Amino acid sequence: MHSLIIGCGDTGVRVAARAVAAGDTVTGVVRSEPSAAKVRAVGAHALRVDLDADVLDLPACDRLFYFAPPQREGDTDTRMARVLHAIDSVPTYTVYISTSGVYGDCGDAWVDETRPVNAESERAKRRVDAERQMLEFSPQARVLRAPGIYGPNRLPVERVQEGTPILNDTDGGWSNRIHIDDLATIAWLAGTQALTHNIYNASDGHPTGLGVYYDMLADMLGVSPPPRISWAEAEQRFSAMRLSFLRESRRLSNQRLRDDMGYELAFADFHDGLAASLKAEPD
Template sequence: MHSLIVGCGDTGVRVAARAVAAGDTVTGVVRSAQSAARVRAVGAHALVLDLDHDTLDLPACDRLFYFAPPQREGETDTRMRRVLSAMTGAPRFAVYISTSGVYGDCAGEWVDEDRPVNAESDRAKRRVDAEQQMLEFCSHACVLRAPGIYGPNRLPVQRVLDGTPILNDADGGFSNRIHIDDLAAIAWRVGTRVMPHRVYNASDGHPTGLGIYYDTLSHMLDVESPPRISWAEAEQRFSAMRLSFLRESRRLRNQRLLTDSGYVFSFADFRDGLAASLRAQAPLD
């Protein structure tokens, strides 16, 4: 079996290691020599490409893992369109990691995969387009709608140490998350079998207010919790991108994923995930 991982970054390298261990021939598509070295370190082949501009000479594969984000502008994912057009044929299995942002703001309601998408930003619209492309390309493709991905070196440690304010609990909504190790394990699992459904919420299933997450991390770092600010002040201090995330509130259900895959989370409790991530975190400069 040949696994092709397009966008073989932090999540992709973890999937590549699993695929190599399973006996697959693995090719990871990356943008830089540094990323290529990480791919080779787990026993996979590395292919350095600019997905937007280079001629895409891609190997045939049995499993396609597509983890590359869309380009930064527009309402369609032209990057994915180039990649899929360059494929010699549809693989037996395909996995695309999308985002739960395709649901838009749900006012804190519980959300399962039957809820219609309601992309409110161009960023989310590009993801909806990418999902549709992948589902049309491969009859057994699975879309994983992931929320905030955390893990070693993917924590807001510096913000906490700097005392950067966060939105107060009254103005904030629910946040959802998944540890990167769980996300990679789920991606590999659904990429090795025909799943009963084609879209899954890849979340740990335990949404909380954002303040709880930051307070827990602060406690683990033995520093004061970040100060809270109102929405009006946040609009003056935060970037448009950060505000767009904060405007959306939903609680993701993951029962379909648990039932269909039988997966048992390593870090369903984000507190355990934070503790493990901090132990593995590279020291800050």
């Protein structure tokens, strides 16, 4: 079997390692030489390509893992359109990592995969378009809607150590997360199993207020919890992108994923996920 990973970054390298261990021939598509070196380090082939500008000559594959984000402007994912046009035949397995942002703001509601998409930001609208493209390209494709991804070197350590304020709990909503190792395993399982559904919430299933996450990280780092600020002050201090994330609240259910894949997350409790991530980070 040949696995082709488009956008072989942190998550992709982890999937590549799993594919290599399973005996696949693996090609990871990256843009930079440092990224290519990480792909080669796990035993995979690295293909350096600019997905927006280069002529795309992509190898045939049995498993397609598409992890590249859309370009930064517009309502459609033109990057994905170029890639899918360059693939000659539909792979047996296709996996796309999307975002839970396609649901928009859901307040306190629990959200499963039957909820209609309601993308509010241009960024999320591009993801909705990407999901549509992928499912039209391959009706058996598996779309993984991921929330915030955390793991080694993906924690707001400096922000917490510097005492950067966060939005207070009364003004903030629910946040969701997934450890990067769990996401990689879920993606690999989606690319190797016959599954009942096309769309899965790839979340740890334990939403919390954002402050709970930051306070726990601060405690593990041995520093004071981040100070809280109001929404009015946040609008003055935070970037437009950060505010767009904070405006949305939802509680993601991962029941479908656990039922269909039979996967028990390694880090369903983000306390353990944070501890493991900090332990894995270099001093």
